[in-house]
Amino acid sequence: xxxxxxxxxxxxxxxxxxxxxxxxxxxxxxxxxxxxxxxxxxxxxxxxxxxxxxxxxxxxxxxxxxxxxxxxxxxxxxxxxxxxxxxxxxxxxxxxxxxxxxxxxxxxxxxxxxxxxxxxxxxxxxxxxxxxxxxxxxxxxxxxxxxxxxxxxxxxxxxxxxxxxxxxxxxxxxxxxxxxxxxxxxxxxxxxxxxxxxxxxxxxxxxxx
Amino acid sequence: xxxxxxxxxxxxxxxxxxxxxxxxxxxxxxxxxxxxxxxxxxxxxxxxxxxxxxxxxxxxxxxxxxxxxxxxxxxxxxxxxxxxxxxxxxxxxxxxxxxxxxxxxxxxxxxxxxxxxxxxxxxxxxxxxxxxxxxxxxxxxxxxxxxxxxxxxxxxxxxxxxxxxxxxxxxxxxxxxxxxxxxxxxxxxxxxxxxxxxxxxxxxxxxxx
Numbered sequence: 416x417x418x419x420x421x422x423x424x425x426x427x428x429x430x431x432x433x434x435x436x437x438x439x440x441x442x443x444x445x446x447x448x449x450x451x452x453x454x455x456x457x458x459x460x461x462x463x464x465x466x467x468x469x470x471x472x473x474x475x476x477x478x479x480x481x482x483x484x485x486x487x488x489x490x491x492x493x494x495x496x497x498x499x500x501x502x503x504x505x506x507x508x509x510x511x512x513x514x515x516x517x518x519x520x521x522x523x524x525x526x527x528x529x530x531x532x533x534x535x536x537x538x539x540x541x542x543x544x545x546x547x548x549x550x551x552x553x554x555x556x557x558x559x560x561x562x563x564x565x566x567x568x569x570x571x572x573x574x575x576x577x578x579x580x581x582x583x584x585x586x587x588x589x590x591x592x593x594x595x596x597x598x599x600x601x602x603x604x605x606x607x608x609x610x611x612x613x614x615x616x617x618x619x620x621x622x623x624x
Numbered sequence: 625x626x627x628x629x630x631x632x633x634x635x636x637x638x639x640x641x642x643x644x645x646x647x648x649x650x651x652x653x654x655x656x657x658x659x660x661x662x663x664x665x666x667x668x669x670x671x672x673x674x675x676x677x678x679x680x681x682x683x684x685x686x687x688x689x690x691x692x693x694x695x696x697x698x699x700x701x702x703x704x705x706x707x708x709x710x711x712x713x714x715x716x717x718x719x720x721x722x723x724x725x726x727x728x729x730x731x732x733x734x735x736x737x738x739x740x741x742x743x744x745x746x747x748x749x750x751x752x753x754x755x756x757x758x759x760x761x762x763x764x765x766x767x768x769x770x771x772x773x774x775x776x777x778x779x780x781x782x783x784x785x786x787x788x789x790x791x792x793x794x795x796x797x798x799x800x801x802x803x804x805x806x807x808x809x810x811x812x813x814x815x816x817x818x819x820x821x822x823x824x825x826x827x828x829x830x831x832x833x
Contacts, residue, residue, distance in 0.1 A: 458759045469766035470732035482722065486732070488697065489724040496716060507705060508716075513691065515698040523679035525693070533756075542751045557678040614635045 419449040421488075422477040424464050426453060430525050430587035431487040432474040433620050437489055437579050438617030442498040448476075457536060488522075491576065502574045514577040521580030524558040525587055527551040532591050540596065555588070563601040565576040571607050574614065582611050628658040632699075633673050633685040635662060637738070639734050639796035640696040641683040642829050646698055649825030651707040657685075660822050665746060697731075700785065713785045723786040726774065730789030733767040734796055736760040741800050772810040780816050783823065791820050799831040 423439075425432035439445045453473060455461040460471035467483035468475040475485040478494070484490050495504050505511040505562050531551050534543055562581055565571055571578055588595055598605035611617060632648075634641035647656045662682060664670040669680035676692035677684040685702070693699050704713050714720040740760050743752055767771040771790055774780055780787055794817045797804055807814035819828060 438690040460754050460759075460763075465766065468729075469730055470736075471766070472732065482725075484721050484725050485722055487727045488730050489721060492724065493721045505642075509691075512693050512698060512702045514821065515701065516691075516693050519695045519698050520677075520679055527679075538753050538756065542753045544747050544751045546667050547747065550669075552677055557674065557680070561678040615756075 420447045420479050422449045422451050424451050424461075424475040424486050425469065426455070426473060426492045427623050428590070429473055430529075430590075430622075431472075431522075432585045433583045433586065433622070434487050434579050435476070435490050435494070436620050437583065437616040438494055438503060438576075440619065441574065441614075442494065442500060442581070444494060444498055457533060458537060488518075490528050491579075495576070503579070514575055516575035517562075518580040520561060521577070521584040524555050524584045527554040527558075528584070528587055528591060541608075546621065555572070558584075559597055559601050559604065563604045566601075566603040566607040574611060578611060581615055583606065585623065586612075586617070594598050629656045629688050631658045631660050633660050633662050633670075633676065633682050633684040633686070634735060635664070635682055636832050637681055637797075637799070638790065639738075639792045639831075640681075640731075642795065642831070643696050643788050644683045644685070644699050645829050646792065646825040647703055647712060647785075650783065650788070650823075651709060652702065652705060653707055666742060667746060673737065700788075704785070712783075712788070714821045723784055726771075726786035727747070727766055728790040729770060730786070730793040733764050733793045736763040736767075737793075737796055767793075768806055768810050769811065772791075772813045775810075775812040775816040785818060787820060791817060791826055795821075795826070795831065 423432070423435060425436065426443050436450070439448055451463070453461040453463055454469065455464060455473065457471075461473075461506055463470050464473060464475055468485045470485065472486060474487050474490055476485050476490045477483045477610070484493055492504060504514065528551075531548055534548055534551075562571075571581065585597075585604075588597060632641070632644060634645065643653070643677045645659070648657055660672070662670040662672055664673060664680065664682065670682075673682060673684055674680050676686055677694045679694065681695055682694050683696050683699055686692045693702055701713060704711050713723065716756075731808065737760075740757055743757055743760075771780075793814070794806075797806060
């Protein structure tokens with residue numbers, strides 16, 4: 416559906432899609448991918464996406480041969496195998512699973528933040544469940560505390576798969592929970608995020624205002 | 625916390641943990657792992673788990689060096705690097721991302737089924753949202769239709785990372801939605817599942833009655 420090699424189905428507000436675009440930037444593959452913007456929510460799926468990914472979720476990456484890859488982790492893994500630079504996901508060794516576990520924690524923070532968004536934005540107000548919202552928010556707080564420990568011990572230095580996930584998770588928290596005030600409680604993480612936010616890959620992929 | 629090399633925090637009812645135990649069976653690594661049964665839900669987390677995985681989710685795999693890996697995909701990837709047999713996740717090539725995408729679809733079916741479970745089992749009845757439940761159920765149905773296509777074209781033959789995910793997803797549907805009747809609509813998938821259910825790895829990891 417494009418003269419480019421691949422088509423990424425995404426939304427500028429999706430933090431999972433943002434991870435993919437940040438990796439495309441960092442590995443200089445952006446020119447190979449057509450970006451196809453879709454509107455969707457869990458209760459109003461996109462026909463364009465469903466036709467390629469039955470789960471209905473974005474990001475989904477259509478390849479030149481017509482196959483479509485999903486979800487974000489699979490796409491990140493694929494794209495990290497397609498460039499000639501240092502892999503952002505080490506191919507083996509302890510660093511591989513340490514970084515993937517941190518990336519998984521970032522995804523868990525995102526999952527919790529997105530469930531909060533669905534509850535407060537999509538679900539009718541009279542059906543909100545405060546216990547659920549509190550539990551998801553506590554998960555985010557525990558995740559941020561762990562990331563603070565990582566940042567404080569300088570374990571987030573290079574911009575790899577874990578850093579991309581963490582940066583996109585923090586960006587999503589700022590986007591959807593601007594009142595959270597996490598920087599006051601997690602100063603090392605805030606300093607790290609301030610730094611990585613200057614990268615072109617992060618500046619050019621900020622969620623819509 | 626054990627004389628074995630690794631400790632897996634799990635629950636017999638968790639389909640994500642089941643994937644890990646099935647892979648341990650299939651790759652003959654079960655003897656290396658102590659199974660630690662935990663009780664938890666999103667609104668009542670386990671202290672044992674949170675101490676090792678701030679997201680509070682299972683499965684979580686504690687290694688001999690004290691590091692803990694999560695979530696299920698990261699653990700599966702790790703364990704698939706620790707045995708000498710044919711990898712269940714191909715290390716490279718088109719088959720790698722085709723299988724990981726199918727495994728991701730199985731996870732998406734599980735995520736939808738688990739969200740339905742949380743809504744109908746945990747959330748107070750007066751706060752249920754039928755539109756949400758319908759949307760999750762439709763996602764499951766679309767996923768099953770895609771898996772039927774895969775089964776009909778014999779693309780699920782060997783028991784690899786995709787097959788493990790799909791088999792555990794179908795097992796979870798039978799466990800939590802015994803009334804679903806998916807076999808009548810997806811006959812090839814039913815036949816495939818009947819076959820793989822005979823494997824020792826599947827028989828010995830069935831969810832509790």
